[in-house]
Amino acid sequence: MKNMTMVQAINNALEIVLTENEKVVLYGEDVGVEGGVFRVSAGLQEKFGEKRVFDSPLAESGIAGTAVGMAATGLKPIIEMQFSGFSYHAFHQIINQVSRIRNRSRGRHTAPIVIRMPYGGGIKAPEHHSESMEVLYAAIPGLKVVIPSTPHDAKGLLIDAVRGEDPVVFMEPKRLYRSVKQEIQEEEYSIPIGKASVVQEGSDITLISYGASMKEARKASDTAQKKGISVELIDIRSIYPLDRSTIGESVRKTGRVLVVHEGPESYGPGAEVLTTVIDEAFLYLEAPPRRLSGFDTIAPYPQGEEWYIHTPERIVYELQRLVEY
C-alpha cells in the first residue's frame, strides 16, 4: 500500500498498463518529455521510450484521429486532451469516428481508445480550463464516460478502461488531482466500468454525485449525518453506462434524492439521473427528486468561481429541505 494523490494513482495505472501490454501507446501535447502539464505521465517516457510515450504536435483532432488509425493496426492508444475545454477541437473525430468505427465496420475494426482529459473547476485557471461538460460525451452513442473521485477509483477504473475493448472518455477532476491522498495498492487491480459506488449507506435520502463534486458531497453527507439525517451517498463513477439499478435500489429505499454536479443545469447529467429515478422508483418517491448543478453559464473565471461551485453548506441546505418536504 502507498499513500497517493490522484495524479500519482493515474501515473501508477499508466505504468501498469504500459508494462502489461506492449501495444499500449500514450501520447498527446506535452505528454512525453514534460510528463504532462499536470505531471500525470511524469517519468513514463524515460521508462518506456519515445516510441510508446510521446509528444504530438498541437492539434487535438490530429491526436484523436491518428489514434483511430493506430488502433486499426492493433495498437491501444491512450491519448490526452490537455484540458477538456480543448477536447472540442477533436469533437468530430470523437463523435463521428472513435465512437463509430466498430459499428461502421461491423466489428471488423474497433477503436478502443482511452481519451484522458482533466476537467472541472476550482484551480483558479484561465477561461476554458474549468468547465464540466461531460454530458457532451455521455450523450454520444458508442462511448463510455468515466469520472473517478478518488485515487483508488481513478487507478482501478483507468486500468479497466485500458484493458477494455471500447472507447472510453476518462475525465479527471483536476481539483482533486492533489488535494486528497489515499492509501492504495501499488500492484494492479481494476474496477469494472459501469458500477456505481455506494460510498455510504443511509435511509433518509440518496445523495448522488461524481467526480469533483464528490468532495463537497462527502463533506455535506458528514455534516447532514451529524444533524441526524441518514444520507446514502452514491458516487456514480461511470456516467455512461449509468448504474441505474443501484440508483433505483437506493431511492426505492430512501424515497428522496438529490443529485449534485458541477456543470450547467439544463440538459446536464442531473436530468438523466432524475429521469432514471422516475423510471426506477417513481412510486417510492416521497419528495420531488431534485438536482443541484452549475448554472447555464460559462464556467466563470477564478473570481466568479465561488458563485459557481456549490459549497457543502448549500448541499446540506438542500438535503434538509428535501428531508423536511
Next chain:
Amino acid sequence: MKNMTMVQAINNALEIVLTENEKVVLYGEDVGVEGGVFRVSAGLQEKFGEKRVFDSPLAESGIAGTAVGMAATGLKPIIEMQFSGFSYHAFHQIINQVSRIRNRSRGRHTAPIVIRMPYGGGIKAPEHHSESMEVLYAAIPGLKVVIPSTPHDAKGLLIDAVRGEDPVVFMEPKRLYRSVKQEIQEEEYSIPIGKASVVQEGSDITLISYGASMKEARKASDTAQKKGISVELIDIRSIYPLDRSTIGESVRKTGRVLVVHEGPESYGPGAEVLTTVIDEAFLYLEAPPRRLSGFDTIAPYPQGEEWYIHTPERIVYELQRLVEY
C-alpha cells in the same frame, strides 16, 4: 397567403431578412451558386449578389469561425452546416467562441450568428446524414436552439432568430423539408423564440415533441383522439430556452406526460423535459412521466431506420399505456 413547403418557407424567410437588413450575409458550402444541396437558398445569390450570399471552401470550423469575425465588424452572418452530422467540425468554434464572445468581452462584442443545419433521419441518406443530436447544442451555455416542425413556424422562428441579438442554432428537420405544405403569409412575420406551441388542447395526457417527430406525434394524437384519449399536444419548438411554464401548466392539468423525440435516449432532450415536469408538476402526476426516444445507437443507415424512427402506432401504444396506468 401561399402554399409552401418548409424549404420554400425558409427560403422566403431568408429573402425577407436579406432584404430588410443589408448587414445580413448568408454563406456555407454550396449555398451560393447551387442554392444549397436542399435548394433552401435557391435564387438568393442571384438576387442579393455574391458579396452577401456566397460559397465557402469546404471547412466547417472556418465557416463558423469567420462568422465570429464578421459579426465583430457589424455583419449579421447566417451560416449553413450542410448536414448537422458535419457541424461537429465546427464544434469548438461554436462552444468556445460563438457562444462566448458576448461574455468574454463583457458585451463589447457579440456573435449573434444564426447557424442553420438540416438534421434528423427519414430520407434514406448515408451515414452522418440522419442523426438528431440537438442535445449537444442545447447543453451549451450561451446558445439558443430552435427546431421548427411546420413551414409557418420555420419562417417565423428563423426571422426572429436573425433579428435577435443572440447566437441561434437553427435545426431544420430535413424529412419535413418537402413532405408537408402549408398556407403561409408571404410578408414578414416573426415568432418569438422560447415559446412552445400548444398544437392541440386536451385533458387526459400531454404529448410533447418537436421537429421531425411532430409528424408522427400529430398522427398519433389524432388516432388517440379517435380512441377517446384527449391529448394535449405541445410542440416545444425552442429547445433552449425551454418553455417550462407551458409544459408545467399542461401537465398540472393532465397529470400525464409522454415526450417523444428522435435522437438517443440517454442524456437526450427527453430527460430535460421530464425533469422540468418534475420541477413544475410533481404533485399533479398520475403516472410516471415517460420518454420515447431513439436508441443509444448510431442513427442507422437507411435499412435500419425503420427500427429507429418511432411510428405513430408506437406513440399511440405508449399514450394508451400511460392513460391506463
Next chain:
Amino acid sequence: MDIAAYDPLNETPYQILDAQGKVILDHWEQSLSDSELIEAFKNMLFVRQFDTMAISYQRQGRMYTYPPNLGQEALSVASGSVLQKTDWMVPSVREMGAWYMKGVSLKELFLYYRGHEIAQRFEQANRIMPITVPIASQIPHAAGVGYGIKFHGEKAVVLTFIGDGGTSEGDFHEALNFAAVWKVPLITVIQNNHYAISLPVHKQTASKTLAAKSLSYGMPGIRVDGNDYIAMHEVLSGSIDYARQGNGPVLIEALTYRRGAHTTSDDPKKYRTQEEEQEWEPKDPVNRLRSFLVHKNIWNPDEEAELIEGYRKEIDTQFLEAEQYPPHSLDDVFAYMFSELPPELEAQKQEYQDYLNATAQEPQK
C-alpha cells in the same frame, strides 16, 4: 522515379501520354509490361461498367445515393494496382476501383449503397478501413495507420485518398503535419476532380497547385495527370518506394475531372457549363489508354463489347445477391455499438421487442 526531385509548385502535371494516347516524353521507357497495361485497361473498363450500372440501379430505385466515378478510373485503378497485400488503404468516397482491387466485393459495395451496414465489414479485403463520409476525417486515420506500421516494424505503406475540396479541412492539415513529423510511410492522393459538389477548385483555394500544400509539411509533393494511367502509375510507384524506404510521407495531386454528377442527387448543370464538360471529354482516361494500346497494336477495341457484356453479367449477379441479402434486423441496430451490450441498450432493445410482441407484430431476431 525520384519523387523528391519534383517541384510541387510546378503547375504542369507529370504526364506521359497526351490526349491522343501518344507518349510526350523524349526518353521514356515503359516500366509496365504490355500485359500489365492490358490488365489495367480492363480494370478501368470494369470500373466504368460498374459505375454505369450503379447509376442505373439507383435510377430504378433499387439503390440509394451513389457518387459516380466516371472519368476518374485511371487514378483509382492505378492506386489499386500498386499496393502489396500487406499495405493499407484508407478510402475516401470516389475511388471504387481501388477498393475493389483491394478486395472489397461488388456485393458489399452494392449493399453499402443500398443502405445496409453489413457492407463495410469488407469481408475479403485486408488492411482497408471503412469508408468515412465526413470529408478529410480519414487522413488522420491514415497517418495513425502509418505510425502503427512503423511501430510494428513492418515494411508496409498506407495509401489514402481525398478530394480537392477535402484539402480545405483542418484534418487534412493536422494529419499531414503529424505524418511528416512522425515520418510515417503515408501516400496521400488528392483526387483533384475540379469540383467539390458545386464549388470549383479555384474557389476552394488560391494555392498555385494542391501539391504545393506538401511544402507546409516538408514532404515531397507532385502534380500528376491523373487521367494518364501510365503517369499515375509511375508517380504512385515512385512515391511508394520512397515511403517504403522509410523516407516519410508523400503528397500526390492527381488532376482529373468528375465527368458525372457529384452524386445521383446532384445536377451539375446548376454550376458548370456544357462547354467545360466537353473540354474534358477528350482527356478521358479510358480513351487515352485505349489509344495507346491500339497504337502499340496490343489491343483490339472490337473485343470490348464482349468483355463488357461479361462484366455486365458479373456485376448484375452481385447486385442481385446484394438485393437478396437479409434486411437489417433489430439486433443489427444494436450489435456493434460496444463489445458487450450495456444495460441501457439491453433495456432499449428489450422494450422495443416487448412492444412488438405486445402488438402481435412478428418478433425479430
Next chain:
Amino acid sequence: MDIAAYDPLNETPYQILDAQGKVILDHWEQSLSDSELIEAFKNMLFVRQFDTMAISYQRQGRMYTYPPNLGQEALSVASGSVLQKTDWMVPSVREMGAWYMKGVSLKELFLYYRGHEIAQRFEQANRIMPITVPIASQIPHAAGVGYGIKFHGEKAVVLTFIGDGGTSEGDFHEALNFAAVWKVPLITVIQNNHYAISLPVHKQTASKTLAAKSLSYGMPGIRVDGNDYIAMHEVLSGSIDYARQGNGPVLIEALTYRRGAHTTSDDPKKYRTQEEEQEWEPKDPVNRLRSFLVHKNIWNPDEEAELIEGYRKEIDTQFLEAEQYPPHSLDDVFAYMFSELPPELEAQKQEYQDYLNATAQEPQK
C-alpha cells in the same frame, strides 16, 4: 519593401541588425525616424518592465497564471506601432505590447490575470477582439474581420498573431485558406518562439520554414528576424501596405525565443538546456536595438534606470487599481450570457439568491 518578392522557403530570415545592433545590409536606408526608434525602444523597455512586475505579482500570489513575454518585445511593439486607428487587431496570448499600444489598459490586463471577466471589455481600445485561449481559434475570426472590412468598403487591415505551435491546428489552415480565397486584408504574424510549452518547433512540424505554409494558400510569406525591431517593422509595414492595397493576405514568420517560462506554472528546465537559453541571450531584442541607438549616438543608456523607475510606478498604480476593483458579483456571472436573461438563468439566479437570503448570508448585487 516588396513582400510578394520574398521566398517563403528561404531559411535565412530577413534581418537588418546583427546581434551587436550593427546594420548588416549594404544599401539600407533607415525608414523610421530617430525619434520613432527611440519611442519604440522605450515601449520595449516598458513592456519588459510590465512583464517583470507581472511575474513578481504572480509570485506574491496577487495574480493567477501569467504567460511571460520576455524576449519577444520587438515583435509585439513593432506590431502595435504599424496599425492605424481604424485597423483591427485579433490577439493571441503573448504579445501584450501590441495590445497595450492598441489601447488596452494595464489595469485591464491585470484584471484579466487576476481572473476578473470585466477585463476584456478593453474599454479604451477600439477594433480589438478579446484574447481567446484555445490556440488558433482566433485566426478564423481574423479572416472574418477581414471579410467584414472588405464588405464595408474600408481601407483597413486586420493583424493577428499565433504561435509556432498554433500553426499545427486545423483552424490555422482553414482560416488562411478562406482569407486567401476571399482575398481579405489579413496579416498573420507567427511568433515562432521555438516552443509550444515543451515541444520544440522542429518536432512541431517538418516544414522548412513556417513562412512556407503560405504556399498552401497562395499568399506571400516571409521569414523575418522577430528580435530585430527594424526588420520586423519593415516587414510589417510592407505587408500592411500590400494588404491595404487590396492584394490579399500575408503570412509573416517572426523568429524569436521565449526566454522565460511558458507560463508562471511552467518550468522550462524540464525540456530545454541552459546552453540553449544562453545562446539566445545575445540575440535579445532590447539589447540589440539599444546597441543600434547607442552606436547612432541617439540614446544614453544611463537614463534607463530613471525611465524604468517611472514605468514601475505607473505599472504599480494600475496594478493597485486592478487589485481594488470590486469583486465579481453573482450578477456578473449571469449578465453577459444573452442579450436578455432567459427564464432558466433568471430562475437559477433567483434560486441562488433565495438560498443566500434564507441562510442569512449577505445578499448580493
